[in-house]
Amino acid sequence: MHKLLLSAVAAALGLALAAAPAAAQTPEKIKQRGVLVVGTKPDYKPFGFRDPSGAIVGFEPDIARLVADKLGVKLELEPVVSSNRMQFLQQGKIDLMIATMNDKPDRRQIVGIIEPLYYASGVNVLANKKANLKSWEQLKDQKVCAIQGAWYNKPVAEKYGADIVAFKGQTEAEVALQQGNCIGWVYDDTAFAERLADPKWSGFEMTLPTILEEPWGLAVPLPERDGPWGKFMAQQLEDWHRTGKLIELEKKWNIPASAFLKKMHEQYSKKGS
Amino acid sequence: MTLVVIDLHPLWDWFRVLNESTGIKLTIFYDAFDRARFFNSFLTSVRLMGICLVASVVIGVVGAWIQGSKLRVLRLFTQGYIQFFRNTPPLVQLYFFYFALGSYLKITGANGIAVPLVSNFTWAAICLSFYAGAFNVEIFRAGIEAVPRETLEAAESLGYSRLKAYAYVILPLAFRISLPALNNNLVNLIKTTTIAYAIAVPEMLYVANQIWSDESNVPEMMNVLLIVYVALVGLLVWVMGRWERALTIPGYSPA
Numbered sequence: 001m002h003k004l005l006l007s008a009v010a011a012a013l014g015l016a017l018a019a020a021p022a023a024a025q026t027p028e029k030i031k032q033r034g035v036l037v038v039g040t041k042p043d044y045k046p047f048g049f050r051d052p053s054g055a056i057v058g059f060e061p062d063i064a065r066l067v068a069d070k071l072g073v074k075l076e077l078e079p080v081v082s083s084n085r086m087q088f089l090q091q092g093k094i095d096l097m098i099a100t101m102n103d104k105p106d107r108r109q110i111v112g113i114i115e116p117l118y119y120a121s122g123v124n125v126l127a128n129k130k131a132n133l134k135s136w137e138q139l140k141d142q143k144v145c146a147i148q149g150a151w152y153n154k155p156v157a158e159k160y161g162a163d164i165v166a167f168k169g170q171t172e173a174e175v176a177l178q179q180g181n182c183i184g185w186v187y188d189d190t191a192f193a194e195r196l197a198d199p200k201w202s203g204f205e206m207t208l209p210t211i212l213e214e215p216w217g218l219a220v221p222l223p224e225r226d227g228p229w230g231k232f233m234a235q236q237l238e239d240w241h242r243t244g245k246l247i248e249l250e251k252k253w254n255i256p257a258s259a260f261l262k263k264m265h266e267q268y269s270k271k272g273s
Numbered sequence: 274m275t276l277v278v279i280d281l282h283p284l285w286d287w288f289r290v291l292n293e294s295t296g297i298k299l300t301i302f303y304d305a306f307d308r309a310r311f312f313n314s315f316l317t318s319v320r321l322m323g324i325c326l327v328a329s330v331v332i333g334v335v336g337a338w339i340q341g342s343k344l345r346v347l348r349l350f351t352q353g354y355i356q357f358f359r360n361t362p363p364l365v366q367l368y369f370f371y372f373a374l375g376s377y378l379k380i381t382g383a384n385g386i387a388v389p390l391v392s393n394f395t396w397a398a399i400c401l402s403f404y405a406g407a408f409n410v411e412i413f414r415a416g417i418e419a420v421p422r423e424t425l426e427a428a429e430s431l432g433y434s435r436l437k438a439y440a441y442v443i444l445p446l447a448f449r450i451s452l453p454a455l456n457n458n459l460v461n462l463i464k465t466t467t468i469a470y471a472i473a474v475p476e477m478l479y480v481a482n483q484i485w486s487d488e489s490n491v492p493e494m495m496n497v498l499l500i501v502y503v504a505l506v507g508l509l510v511w512v513m514g515r516w517e518r519a520l521t522i523p524g525y526s527p528a
Contacts, residue, residue, distance in 0.1 A: 083485075086489070107489065110489055149482065149486035181389055
């Protein structure tokens with residue numbers, strides 16, 4: 001009886017649950033097609049943002065270009081957001097996803113996260129100076145701006161009792177914070193460094209200790225993870241860490257030097273020699 | 274006296290078993306945090322719908338009455354209101370009110386930070402009520418115009434003032450004629466409340482979006498949303514249908 005009920009519910013949900021099989025991808029197939037489609041973020045300065053001409057540029061598009069150049073194909077950047085990027089990969093709309101995604105066990109069941117990982121960031125709060133924020137506990141029952149779909153919205157709400165007010169994109173969260181709709185904005189610490197240098201944000205500060213530090217992974221469709229395409233990307237990542245290519249890109253985009261990249265560079269340059 | 278406590282744990286746990294055996298991940302049942310936030314979002318949605326339904330009908334009735342006013346200024350004002358709210362997308366209105374207008378209406382809150390006077394929920398309620406209200410004015414106007422002029426003349430000859438004739442003779446008849454169209458618009462209003470997620474009102478779509486981002490259970494949450502909205506719209510349609518039948522005048526409109 002138990003089984004029967006389960007299968008009835010399974011059948012009811014089955015229609016929507018049937019995942020579309022992603023087309024098998026190999027470096028050869030991409031070369032034949034002549035185009036590499038990479039999902040990147042258009043609203044995460046300086047990791048991925050639109051320049052005045054509308055093109056997506058930044059740290060991650062540069063990584064995507066490294067891959068396209070290696071394959072000798074044209075690069076096509078597909079803008080994605082946190083809440084749809086994994087589906088884009090599952091549906092085969094993109095070959096590769098480099099979209100500031102943290103490496104999480106449940107995400108590994110959906111997309112093929114490639115090791116070694118390429119970056120790491122933590123969570124912090126850009127707060128109004130007048131809020132005088134000194135500890136995470138002060139966020140209890142306070143309105144805190146956030147981005148819809150960010151994985152740390154739940155732990156911050158659960159652990160510190162913050163009242164998360166999440167918006168679609170960075171611009172909305174920014175405006176909401178500046179208008180006083182929330183006392184602070186909880187987000188990746190890497191995204192705040194550049195803002196704090198801007199006089200527009202002089203009334204704001206980042207005083208809390210960074211929490212929930214997590215590495216970022218780029219991903220290929222799950223069935224490709226251990227196939228030729230996944231292995232090709234893993235090899236690229238090792239090369240970039242060994243040669244210090246990623247540290248170079250970090251400098252190019254004025255991102256504060258991360259301890260993670262330094263550590264990876266040391267680790268892989270030792271391996272290489 | 275014995276207090277009856279229904280222990281829902283076995284039921285909640287059944288969904289955990291469902292996940293483990295089939296991969297259908299309905300955390301809104303077995304995860305206490307997700308359950309609480311989804312239930313709260315349901316209440317928020319229902320509250321928003323309730324407020325907007327009532328307010329938009331009131332706006333429709335009052336607006337239609339003002340439209341027939343002898344004062345040109347009042348008529349022009351109503352016309353302007355209808356054109357503004359009917360002819361712009363509700364999402365654009367929400368953004369306009371919350372981000373543009375909201376930035377001027379401020380008070381000083383705790384810590385001396387200037388905080389908005391009007392909350393995002395209130396803006397959503399205001400905006401959606403006026404949006405649906407604009408359509409309701411036109412719907413009621415159509416109903417009023419369908420009432421034979423002779424009926425109004427008969428009411429006036431019996432000594433009814435304009436307001437009284439509107440309230441006791443025209444509106445009850447016009448209302449019956451308007452009901453099918455009103456029904457349509459209110460169903461639409463219920464569905465449109467989902468756009469409040471754009472200004473971070475924690476209604477169902479907003480919370481479902483956050484849950485499927487946290488738990489990677491997009492298809493499950495999409496199904497849950499679909500079922501809940503079908504149920505809510507179904508309930509409204511059923512109530513409106515009952516009301517329509519209850520208001521039928523034998524011989525005036527087909528039953």
